[in-house]
Amino acid sequence: MRRSTWLTFGAAGVGGLVATRAVVGRRGRAVPAASRSAHAVTVARPVDYVAAHMPEELADGGDAVEVRLREAPGDRGTEIHVRRANDEVSDDDIREALRTGKSRLETGDVLQPGVATTTPTMLNRGLRAVTRRGRRKGLL
Amino acid sequence: MKALQWQGVNELAVGEVPDPQIRNSGDVIVKVRQTVTCGSDLHLIGGYIPFMEKGDVLGHEFIGEVVEVGAEVQRHHVGDRVVVSSFIACGKCWFCRQNLFSLCDNGNTNPAITETLWGHAASGCFGYSHAMGGNPGSHAQYIRVPFADVGAFTVPDAVSDERALFASDSASTGWMGADLGGVQPGDVVAVWGAGAVGQMAARAAVLLGADRVIIIDRFDVRLHQAEKYAGAETLNYEHDDVAGELRERSGGRGPDVCIEAVGMEAHTPGVQFRYDQLKQQLRLQTDRPAAVRDAIHACRKGGSVFVLGVYAGFVDKFPLGALMNKGLTVRGAQMHGQRYIPMLLDRMARDELVTEHLATHVMPLDKAPDGYRIFKEKRDDCVRAVFLPN
Numbered sequence: 001m002r003r004s005t006w007l008t009f010g011a012a013g014v015g016g017l018v019a020t021r022a023v024v025g026r027r028g029r030a031v032p033a034a035s036r037s038a039h040a041v042t043v044a045r046p047v048d049y050v051a052a053h054m055p056e057e058l059a060d061g062g063d064a065v066e067v068r069l070r071e072a073p074g075d076r077g078t079e080i081h082v083r084r085a086n087d088e089v090s091d092d093d094i095r096e097a098l099r100t101g102k103s104r105l106e107t108g109d110v111l112q113p114g115v116a117t118t119t120p121t122m123l124n125r126g127l128r129a130v131t132r133r134g135r136r137k138g139l140l
Numbered sequence: 141m142k143a144l145q146w147q148g149v150n151e152l153a154v155g156e157v158p159d160p161q162i163r164n165s166g167d168v169i170v171k172v173r174q175t176v177t178c179g180s181d182l183h184l185i186g187g188y189i190p191f192m193e194k195g196d197v198l199g200h201e202f203i204g205e206v207v208e209v210g211a212e213v214q215r216h217h218v219g220d221r222v223v224v225s226s227f228i229a230c231g232k233c234w235f236c237r238q239n240l241f242s243l244c245d246n247g248n249t250n251p252a253i254t255e256t257l258w259g260h261a262a263s264g265c266f267g268y269s270h271a272m273g274g275n276p277g278s279h280a281q282y283i284r285v286p287f288a289d290v291g292a293f294t295v296p297d298a299v300s301d302e303r304a305l306f307a308s309d310s311a312s313t314g315w316m317g318a319d320l321g322g323v324q325p326g327d328v329v330a331v332w333g334a335g336a337v338g339q340m341a342a343r344a345a346v347l348l349g350a351d352r353v354i355i356i357d358r359f360d361v362r363l364h365q366a367e368k369y370a371g372a373e374t375l376n377y378e379h380d381d382v383a384g385e386l387r388e389r390s391g392g393r394g395p396d397v398c399i400e401a402v403g404m405e406a407h408t409p410g411v412q413f414r415y416d417q418l419k420q421q422l423r424l425q426t427d428r429p430a431a432v433r434d435a436i437h438a439c440r441k442g443g444s445v446f447v448l449g450v451y452a453g454f455v456d457k458f459p460l461g462a463l464m465n466k467g468l469t470v471r472g473a474q475m476h477g478q479r480y481i482p483m484l485l486d487r488m489a490r491d492e493l494v495t496e497h498l499a500t501h502v503m504p505l506d507k508a509p510d511g512y513r514i515f516k517e518k519r520d521d522c523v524r525a526v527f528l529p530n
Binding site: 042044076077099102103106107109110111112113114115116117118119121123124127128130131133134135 | 143145148157163190192193194196197228230232233246249250251252273275276286287
């Protein structure tokens with residue numbers, strides 16, 4: 001995702017809805033409204049904390065994404081909603097950013113896989129490809 | 141280092157693998173003192189859970205000594221003797237805060253497989269396929285333990301390795317079945333399966349105040365263990381009218397709580413077993429749910445069924461009508477070890493919970509392939525095989 005100072009937050013009272021939109025002029029091809037895909041994850045942190053500690057992978061969206069924060073009901077923390085505004089980023093990029101961003105906000109880190117002990121074979125090629133892809137896609 | 145590796149369906153071998161490393165600052169490296177087989181390992185070995193790669197290290201239930209700590213580990217030091225929960229949990233997400241640790245959002249480095257299969261990803265587990273994170277398991281000389289402040293527990297001096305070992309998974313799983321199954325004082329509880337987990341569930345039900353606890357299996361040695369160490373009544377389904385006995389022993393009501401501790405390779409006499417086995421071999425269903433069907437049928441109206449056995453996918457002929465019309469609560473989970481291990485260690489120290497009898501076969505790690513053959517075939521009255529990697 002492109003780096004820019006794009007995140008701004010409206011006043012966020014407790015229980016209030018915080019909305020942001022990209023403020024830089026549009027670059028890239030806009031995604032037609034009918035095909036935009038929205039992604040969301042809930043982080044077990046208060047809205048103020050998430051706004052103040054937004055991880056790099058979620059903050060560097062540029063005008064390619066729209067990010068909205070919302071207090072989750074029932075003391076569950078903060079909902080982070082991300083929608084693609086153009087085709088500069090993919091849904092997979094967003095999903096990965098939300099998964100790793102959530103982990104950083106909750107634990108301060110992202111769990112890394114252990115040292116590999118396995119051997120590539122014809123039989124496990126498919127599973128290895130799925131695992132490589134699976135380590136990018138999020139908990140969405 | 142040496143480790144027991146899955147080499148293919150029904151192929152195990154002890155080989156050399158790279159030593160584990162600290163990968164996150166909350167990790168510790170544990171030198172494994174004892175590691176034990178589990179019935180759920182057989183699903184991996186037999187190819188019923190198709191997410192294994194050649195070379196994967198098995199094992200998820202273990203005790204050991206901390207030999208290296210990550211920079212941010214606070215609760216453990218080199219030399220600590222620890223028992224480790226088989227599921228990996230961060231302690232910070234919403235699920236961990238609800239004490240549902242096996243549902244942790246941040247413990248599975250490979251969440252997409254189970255998210256696709258099940259709708260949402262469960263947490264990671266040691267030695268339990270790439271669907272559960274691909275974490276190398278404990279049948280090895282050393283193991284990396286992520287989120288160690290949350291998942292590793294110092295063992296009191298009064299508790300031996302042999303006893304504490306089973307707090308890692310079996311005792312936690314069994315206790316969870318009785319606890320989250322809702323056992324109350326005065327209840328009649330039935331447990332299907334008298335392996336380690338079933339015996340622990342039965343013992344937990346006794347300690348939680350159940351009036352009667354009845355355990356069901358076909359192996360007399362396991363039933364005798366359950367009677368002696370758990371304080372349970374026993375039924376052998378190859379000789380006894382289980383349904384009739386459960387009804388009679390509960391005054392005609394049916395058991396209040398039914399705990400299934402058998403899993404996806406369930407055995408049962410008669411046509412039902414042959415039907416399930418054939419469909420499973422033809423991959424028309426992934427799991428054999430005979431024990432769950434029986435538990436649902438036996439449970440009293442408005443009662444509770446807790447599924448402790450490990451299942452992976454889909455079953456046929458599930459008694460949804462009985463479940464719905466009898467108003468049952470059916471619940472299941474992988475074990476929330478972090479929730480129970482401290483309490484279990486206390487009970488072990490007070491001799492309220494005894495587990496050493498479960499380790500019927502103890503051997504060096506080099507003999508582990510033989511150990512799994514003995515365990516799978518239940519030869520020589522094997523209940524669990526314990527390996528000593530160091």
